[in-house]
Amino acid sequence: MENFIVSARKYRPATFDTVVGQTSITSTLKNAIKRNHLAQAFLFTGPRGVGKTTCARILAKTINCENLNENIEACDKCESCVSFNNSASFNIHELDAASNNSVDDIRNLVDQVRIPPQVGKYKVYIIDEVHMLSPAAFNAFLKTLEEPPAYAKFILATTEKHKIIPTILSRCQIYDFKRITVEDIAKHIEYVAREESVEIEEEGVHIIAQKADGALRDALSIFDQIVSFSGNKVLYESVIQNLNVLDYDYYFKITDSIFNGDISKTLLIINEIIDNGFDGQYFIIGLGEHFRNLLVCKDPETIKLLEAGAAIKAKYSEQSANCKADCLIKALEINNDCDIYYKGSNNKQLHLEISLMKMCSLNQNKLNKISEEKKVEIPITPKPASQPKPEYKNPQIKTSGLTQATKQTQQSTQESQTFSTQKKVIPGTISIKTQNIEKKVEEAKEDYSTKSQQSVQEEKFNQEQLELAWKSFAKTIENKNAAFYSTLINRNPEIKDDFLIEISIENKFQEKEFEDNKQDLLTHLKNELKNTKIQFKSKIIENIKEEKLYFPQQILKKMEEKNPNITKLKNQLNLEIEF
């Protein structure tokens, strides 16, 4: 049976031109060889698996070659090249400082340096992981590095430049190896796959390239591992399964539901992800990257920063077009906070869910649009036509139009989701409420007549002025009462009949919240608009299918209703909702 050679070794580059992703370094080295300006000592630094040792070997081979070609690459035919290729050259000495870091090891090396090369021009000493040398070994080496014989070249390689003492650093020409880009790694994997007659899906290649995090060697090891698992046909699914990577699709799906303001769907998706065994924080980091990629797609200038296959790129562009940049940035902020506080959170899944719900409430235009689609006009009295004109003093009017809502509620019962609540309609409540309404209308009439006798000159205002005053009030409570602030900026007041302002309310929570806080708002509007007759009228936008919960405290309340243990948990751990 043929011996299996790992791809990282089998496809290790043998010339400068085949080194992946380090063109600036290889061309500098080639120029130095061409001009005969070679330094005595080099320090190759950079993350692991990016080609430091490979470049060191190529350099050693090239400077010893007897017939360099025009392109400053080794000929592969001369005696020196052949012995290099057979790993039989006496001109190259490799020392792994990770395992040979004593003074004696360095003394052995220094002794060898004294003997000039028998064949070829240079003796090349490659010291890998040079930062692992003991301080005594460093000192023993320093002398040689200060005055080396002309035929000796030293190439030190390290992943941790900061651990090298300055006296060594100052004697070396330093080359910083970069992480290899996903694009370059992907190209190389595709090349290796072609050579090995392995069919691999493009998206799978990109996942491997991303997972390798800039290290080509890691990428090829992953490739080998997956090929041995799935044979000569590698599908995207088998790659993500093998690497335990979360499918792109999840991020696309959850982003769609977040920016559609669909809390229930978002929660279902995250639940599925966690059920599949993925760590919450892993997901948060992935989601952050996803948002970042969407932002990057917003500008043709930055689109090149997106590291993904063509099909995924197209998907990103498409989704990016549907998300507003400011929403994405806010979502990223929430995501970042979630990441920072995740470790310290006592209930990690709740913490994650709350963050996602916050994100869901970002795209308010969408939310409003959805509510409008589901909006049911609610008549204030049984006969809207005969509705009296005056303002209502305190129209605490609950829903009606219930029969229609009831039917639809029953239809949608099957679709009931985690935090949705079905409206239960108790027969009889309608008439009671109607009586209430009529009473209120009577009160309002009286109130109106007394007021109109005062005949104070009130200033008229238009919708624009109203909205300005509305927003200026919202600003004043932004920090004091974030929940009400959020309600206010997401509700557009509308002028009805002169000084009557209609506010659409989405659910009972908001209604209560509005009732609790409206007095200050009213005072503010009266002052701003110089009109003491301003009155509010609230209109409930009946959400037929389910009651949407947008604020953490609402959701918590709903969760507490469903499971009283949550209240216990909250109290025992002294948890608080974060805004």
Ligand SMILES: [Zn+2]
């Ligand atoms: Zn040669």
